[in-house]
Amino acid sequence: MASTLPPSLDSSxxxxxxxxxxxxxxxxxxMRQAGRALPEYRKVREGIPMLExxxxxxxxxxxxLQPVRRYGVDAAVFYSDIVAPLKSxxxxxxxxxxxxxxxxxxxxDAEGVGRVRPVTPADVPYTTESVQQLVSELGGTPxxxxxxxxxxxxxxxxEGGPSKDFAKTKAMMHGDPALWHSLADRLADVAIxxxxxxxxxxxxxxQLFDSWAGGLSPRDYxxxxxxxxxxVFEAIEHYGVPRVHFGVNTGELLGLMSAAGADVVGVDWRVxxxxxxxxxxxxxxxxxxxxxxxxxxGWEAIEPELDRILAEGKAAPGHIFNLGHGVPPNAxxxxxxxxxxxxxxxxxxxxxxx
Amino acid sequence: MASTLPPSLDSSxxxxxxxxxxxxxxxxxxMRQAGRALPEYRKVREGIPMLExxxxxxxxxxxxLQPVRRYGVDAAVFYSDIVAPLKSxxxxxxxxxxxxxxxxxxxxDAEGVGRVRPVTPADVPYTTESVQQLVSELGGTPxxxxxxxxxxxxxxxxEGGPSKDFAKTKAMMHGDPALWHSLADRLADVAIxxxxxxxxxxxxxxQLFDSWAGGLSPRDYxxxxxxxxxxVFEAIEHYGVPRVHFGVNTGELLGLMSAAGADVVGVDWRVxxxxxxxxxxxxxxxxxxxxxxxxxxGWEAIEPELDRILAEGKAAPGHIFNLGHGVPPNAxxxxxxxxxxxxxxxxxxxxxxx
Numbered sequence: 001m002a003s004t005l006p007p008s009l010d011s012s013x014x015x016x017x018x019x020x021x022x023x024x025x026x027x028x029x030x031m032r033q034a035g036r037a038l039p040e041y042r043k044v045r046e047g048i049p050m051l052e053x054x055x056x057x058x059x060x061x062x063x064x065l066q067p068v069r070r071y072g073v074d075a076a077v078f079y080s081d082i083v084a085p086l087k088s089x090x091x092x093x094x095x096x097x098x099x100x101x102x103x104x105x106x107x108x109d110a111e112g113v114g115r116v117r118p119v120t121p122a123d124v125p126y127t128t129e130s131v132q133q134l135v136s137e138l139g140g141t142p143x144x145x146x147x148x149x150x151x152x153x154x155x156x157x158x159e160g161g162p163s164k165d166f167a168k169t170k171a172m173m174h175g176d177p178a179l180w181h182s183l184a185d186r187l188a189d190v191a192i193x194x195x196x197x198x199x200x201x202x203x204x205x206x207q208l209f210d211s212w213a214g215g216l217s218p219r220d221y222x223x224x225x226x227x228x229x230x231x232v233f234e235a236i237e238h239y240g241v242p243r244v245h246f247g248v249n250t251g252e253l254l255g256l257m258s259a260a261g262a263d264v265v266g267v268d269w270r271v272x273x274x275x276x277x278x279x280x281x282x283x284x285x286x287x288x289x290x291x292x293x294x295x296x297x298g299w300e301a302i303e304p305e306l307d308r309i310l311a312e313g314k315a316a317p318g319h320i321f322n323l324g325h326g327v328p329p330n331a332x333x334x335x336x337x338x339x340x341x342x343x344x345x346x347x348x349x350x351x352x353x354x
Numbered sequence: 355m356a357s358t359l360p361p362s363l364d365s366s367x368x369x370x371x372x373x374x375x376x377x378x379x380x381x382x383x384x385m386r387q388a389g390r391a392l393p394e395y396r397k398v399r400e401g402i403p404m405l406e407x408x409x410x411x412x413x414x415x416x417x418x419l420q421p422v423r424r425y426g427v428d429a430a431v432f433y434s435d436i437v438a439p440l441k442s443x444x445x446x447x448x449x450x451x452x453x454x455x456x457x458x459x460x461x462x463d464a465e466g467v468g469r470v471r472p473v474t475p476a477d478v479p480y481t482t483e484s485v486q487q488l489v490s491e492l493g494g495t496p497x498x499x500x501x502x503x504x505x506x507x508x509x510x511x512x513e514g515g516p517s518k519d520f521a522k523t524k525a526m527m528h529g530d531p532a533l534w535h536s537l538a539d540r541l542a543d544v545a546i547x548x549x550x551x552x553x554x555x556x557x558x559x560x561q562l563f564d565s566w567a568g569g570l571s572p573r574d575y576x577x578x579x580x581x582x583x584x585x586v587f588e589a590i591e592h593y594g595v596p597r598v599h600f601g602v603n604t605g606e607l608l609g610l611m612s613a614a615g616a617d618v619v620g621v622d623w624r625v626x627x628x629x630x631x632x633x634x635x636x637x638x639x640x641x642x643x644x645x646x647x648x649x650x651x652g653w654e655a656i657e658p659e660l661d662r663i664l665a666e667g668k669a670a671p672g673h674i675f676n677l678g679h680g681v682p683p684n685a686x687x688x689x690x691x692x693x694x695x696x697x698x699x700x701x702x703x704x705x706x707x708x
Contacts, residue, residue, distance in 0.1 A: 167646070170651065216624075217626075249603060251606050270570075292519065294525075296524075297529040325519075
């Protein structure tokens with residue numbers, strides 16, 4: 001499907017920035033903006049397990065729209081989870097509240113790898129339906145589709161749940177590289193298939209989350225992860241939608257993550273955006289990077305940080321404002337709204353011709 | 355007290371490397387080598403809470419010596435915890451098994467800061483006694499004293515326990531800088547006092563752990579942390595013992611952590627040692643940096659990593675081999691022993707004159 005966006009979408013600040021064109025203001029959205037920080041989210045989700053919620057278009061549409069309504073952000077992000085496509089394709093995984101993805105039978109051998117398969121559109125009619133309805137309701141606001149990158153998804157499947165050190169995953173990489181590559185290869189297919197479903201249904205950008213890649217040395221990333229992530233980006237290139245790539249703690253990896261095929265590189269709070277631009281090497285739009293902890297420090301501490309980030313973002317051919325990681329569940333929605341308005345307004349005035 | 359070491363200590367591989375002089379082989383020790391990975395440790399600790407164990411010289415001496423006996427490492431590290439001196443000075447903190455330091459009443463205001471005071475030698479006669487006995491038993495093997503750096507200790511006191519994002523700590527830094535600096539200042543005094551007790555009793559090097567500093571941006575580190583850490587290093591300079599500084603995930607901070615006054619800079623596995631040397635800027639010995647996850651990958655995967663690390667370590671005027679973080683509790687002691695022997699032997703043969 002070629003990219004044929006309605007004019008209003010094409011001129012949206014998010015897509016202009018993601019393409020390195022000049023937007024009317026610096027666009028803003030927040031990773032995990034559709035989530036627990038919003039009381040209206042908690043109300044909708046009450047009593048409904050995460051993975052069940054993701055199969056119900058009424059819930060997915062409502063939750064995805066909530067932050068757009070409340071904050072006036074420049075993009076919606078599809079409400080899903082990186083393990084959702086595995087579950088939809090029959091893999092036994094659950095999401096435990098306050099913990100994250102948990103796998104009853106972690107993958108340790110070829111039999112385990114064999115249990116992983118990509119979704120087909122027939123597996124996820126609710127995804128297609130949700131995206132189509134969202135695109136229709138969102139009008140000129142772009143919808144970002146998303147998927148988990150092979151390493152981060154693999155870490156849950158191999159460790160059995162969230163991990164601090166990824167010891168079993170790294171032991172598999174180094175101790176049985178063939179097994180590792182067969183798993184990562186399948187997970188690349190999973191990501192490709194899930195992103196394809198979302199883009200075919202109308203998502204106008206995609207973000208591939210390799211949230212935990214920062215736990216790897218650049219050497220390990222290049223050898224064990226980059227080829228698989230590159231295949232994901234390459235496989236969706238023909239859609240012509242911007243491809244964003246993000247992980248926390250990836251200061252050492254920004255050049256490689258960019259080289260994997262990202263059109264836009266997400267940056268956490270540790271590396272200033274202008275320094276990130278230098279590490280990326282080739283001129284590309286960047287996304288980020290307010291430290292989420294600053295949300296709790298009071299407006300007087302936040303405002304100068306926003307000014308600094310907007311100034312540093314000018315080093316890139318495009319800047320999408322975001323946090324340096326997801327919205328913390330206990331964040332104050334009023335603060336996020338104020339940040340949205342401030343960034344949109346401050347960046348607009350800066351663009352007024354002299 | 356000036357440094358007047360017996361000759362055998364002065365010619366120990368660890369101290370020679372830490373001083374940038376040529377050791378007979380690359381010295382090896384492991385952060386958290388005295389710990390749960392050892393069955394003999396688990397046996398000694400059975401039924402004895404951590405903070406109680408630390409007040410008993412018989413236990414501290416035995417546990418500190420265990421890895422020296424078993425692995426033949428080139429240095430012992432004093433068995434303690436970064437919150438031990440707080441506890442000894444009357445602060446209400448506990449160490450919960452499997453969790454870490456836990457504070458019943460987290461510090462959020464000036465009253466809380468007022469509860470923090472440094473130890474005096476009279477508070478910790480057992481520390482003095484343990485160190486003296488250890489130094490006597492260790493003979494030519496150096497004992498490394500240690501303390502927690504202000505930021506990392508503060509993070510436990512402000513958050514109330516281990517944290518992923520240090521949100522409350524960072525909110526205090528940015529939202530109430532005066533309060534933050536008064537807390538960090540007191541914690542610098544705590545570290546200085548605790549290191550002084552250990553060195554006065556005979557420890558021949560010190561390591562200051564800022565384990566979680568890598569959660570900070572360089573900007574925040576420089577403004578909120580560096581001055582306090584620098585004061586710690588400066589205050590103990592007159593002892594003339596090597597001062598080592600370490601935190602995980604500090605690729606962005608290596609130059610600043612070195613500038614704070616470290617004689618030796620510890621490096622985690624994300625940054626190769628030769629690249630670390632470049633970031634440090636001035637020629638200094640380095641310590642590190644095998645990814646602890648590799649311990650589980652089998653010897654065939656480990657050996658080339660050791661060769662690589664030894665080769666990269668030659669970029670520094672001294673290299674102390676270590677893991678890039680602490681020994682995982684489920685590590686196999688046989689693997690650690692094999693690594694010790696391999697590094698000591700491989701580095702020795704490399705130094706044989708041609």
